[in-house]
Amino acid sequence: MSKVLSLHLLDGARNTCKAPEPARLRLLLSSGLALTNFFKDNCLKAIVKTVPGPGATMIDVADPAITRPDQILVKVVATSICGTDFHIYQWDAWSSNRVKPPRIMGHEFSGIVEAVGSEVTHFKVGDHVSGESHWVCGLCLQCRSGQAHVCENTRILGVDVDGCFGSHVVVPQASAWKNDPSLPFEIACIQDPLGNAIHTALSGEIIGRHVAILGCGPIGVFAVGVAKACGAASVVATDTRPFRLDLASKLGADCLINAMEQDVEQVISARTNGKGVDVVLEMSGAPVAIRQAMRIVRPGGRVSMLGIPSEKVELDMAEDMIFKGLEIHCIVGRRLYQTWDTMRALLSSGSLDVRPAITHTLSMDEYDYGMSLMRDGLCGKVVFKQN
Ligand SMILES: [Zn+2]
Ligand SMILES: [Zn+2]
Numbered sequence: 001m002s003k004v005l006s007l008h009l010l011d012g013a014r015n016t017c018k019a020p021e022p023a024r025l026r027l028l029l030s031s032g033l034a035l036t037n038f039f040k041d042n043c044l045k046a047i048v049k050t051v052p053g054p055g056a057t058m059i060d061v062a063d064p065a066i067t068r069p070d071q072i073l074v075k076v077v078a079t080s081i082c083g084t085d086f087h088i089y090q091w092d093a094w095s096s097n098r099v100k101p102p103r104i105m106g107h108e109f110s111g112i113v114e115a116v117g118s119e120v121t122h123f124k125v126g127d128h129v130s131g132e133s134h135w136v137c138g139l140c141l142q143c144r145s146g147q148a149h150v151c152e153n154t155r156i157l158g159v160d161v162d163g164c165f166g167s168h169v170v171v172p173q174a175s176a177w178k179n180d181p182s183l184p185f186e187i188a189c190i191q192d193p194l195g196n197a198i199h200t201a202l203s204g205e206i207i208g209r210h211v212a213i214l215g216c217g218p219i220g221v222f223a224v225g226v227a228k229a230c231g232a233a234s235v236v237a238t239d240t241r242p243f244r245l246d247l248a249s250k251l252g253a254d255c256l257i258n259a260m261e262q263d264v265e266q267v268i269s270a271r272t273n274g275k276g277v278d279v280v281l282e283m284s285g286a287p288v289a290i291r292q293a294m295r296i297v298r299p300g301g302r303v304s305m306l307g308i309p310s311e312k313v314e315l316d317m318a319e320d321m322i323f324k325g326l327e328i329h330c331i332v333g334r335r336l337y338q339t340w341d342t343m344r345a346l347l348s349s350g351s352l353d354v355r356p357a358i359t360h361t362l363s364m365d366e367y368d369y370g371m372s373l374m375r376d377g378l379c380g381k382v383v384f385k386q387n
Contacts, residue, residue, distance in 0.1 A: 046166030215284025
């Protein structure tokens with residue numbers, strides 16, 4: 001009783017941290033955590049977009065608490081920075097229209113379940129979990145017909161609801177994913193973008209195919225590893241930055257093209273006796289690369305597009321697409337939950353090793369540095385690890 005009382009007194013004194021909900025309090029007290037440790041833990045700061053405009057602030061926030069019976073409370077162990085977080089940090093046109101501050105940022109995480117709501121059936125305290133960042137409704141036509149990745153009521157963690165760049169995150173069990181406890185947290189946290197790569201690479205045949213991957217940001221680099229792991233005959237990777245091409249090489253690319261120095265169409269034509277590659281994964285969103293994608297793929301080949309252009313793109317649809325009978329796939333998110341299941345198999349079998357793509361492991365208070373790495377393109381995946 002005295003412990004509970006002092007918790008509330010401390011709570012009043014600190015003002016920014018609310019008392020933990022009873023189930024969690026019992027768990028923490030029974031786990032033998034010292035009160036000082038608990039509060040240090042409970043009041044961990046979060047990276048918050050506090051006001052509209054560039055930047056972010058690290059502030060004390062009240063720990064998120066379970067408010068619905070289908071939710072789980074996760075102690076965050078590792079998170080990673082996504083391009084989306086960087087856009088919100090920079091406050092570009094998209095984020096200023098979409099994000100309503102104050103908002104805790106972040107959507108890629110791994111952690112340990114610390115409490116579960118009364119109707120949670122699939123998770124228990126202690127489970128290692130990550131989460132699908134796209135929370136879908138389960139009720140719209142797409143959700144009910146196997147296309148939940150394009151749910152019309154999608155809400156995104158860290159964009160539309162408070163995210164995971166803090167000590168804890170609350171997610172519905174329907175959006176949580178149980179990890180094998182042997183999977184390291186810093187790998188488990190990058191499954192959202194790795195899932196993008198898997199969805200893109202495996203949206204059509206890949207075994208025995210000659211593949212070109214345009215754009216070697218983290219998802220493009222992951223796609224190199226996925227294509228190789230899944231039996232691609234060869235993988236050509238393009239980018240304009242040597243640092244990123246080097247990462248693609250580490251994930252197994254057979255040929256690297258620096259698009260600033262070489263003519264992508266010429267190199268691919270020479271490699272394929274003028275025929276073109278079977279599959280192109282367009283991961284850059286750059287208009288020039290999107291046009292290249294249509295020209296370097298052979299007639300009847302597949303172009304799967306994940307990169308998002310920031311402007312309208314002009315294409316020669318007649319010559320470069322229709323008469324070639326191309327198979328065009330527009331990729332968004334991850335298939336729920338086939339992509340996650342495939343990812344589990346690729347990671348647990350050891351056939352896919354993504355560790356070279358994780359170039360930086362920082363503590364969360366180094367977020368400005370992490371964002372500067374993103375800005376300068378001097379990183380693969382940047383992971384925040386909690387102590
Ligand atoms: Zn992401
Ligand atoms: Zn839906």
